[in-house]
Amino acid sequence: MVVISSCSTFNVTLYGSHEYSKRAFDDVLDILYMRYPMSFVLQTRDRVSLKREWAVHNLLYNLGLWRARTRNVDFNSPLSFCARVGYDLFGRLSMLFIK
Numbered sequence: 001m002v003v004i005s006s007c008s009t010f011n012v013t014l015y016g017s018h019e020y021s022k023r024a025f026d027d028v029l030d031i032l033y034m035r036y037p038m039s040f041v042l043q044t045r046d047r048v049s050l051k052r053e054w055a056v057h058n059l060l061y062n063l064g065l066w067r068a069r070t071r072n073v074d075f076n077s078p079l080s081f082c083a084r085v086g087y088d089l090f091g092r093l094s095m096l097f098i099k
Contacts, residue, residue, distance in 0.1 A: 052091020
């Protein structure tokens with residue numbers, strides 16, 4: 001599996017994240033954890049929060065909303081309170097609708 005990503009101090013970007021199904025989330029996250037073991041983002045956020053953020057991006061992309069922004073997912077840390085709550089709520093719903 002080819003995973004194109006980048007990492008900076010407070011950000012891990014997964015390019016073309018809309019191309020992966022939710023069944024591939026764990027495999028791709030495993031690759032990111034191996035590739036960036038010292039990443040602040042991957043050390044401070046749990047896998048569930050990363051999956052929910054990714055699910056929201058995929059659902060919005062599939063609905064045709066903000067496609068330029070939702071084709072990739074930027075995992076940031078720290079997240080604002082509103083972003084944490086939003087990704088938590090909408091991520092749970094998004095998991096029901098994405099394949």
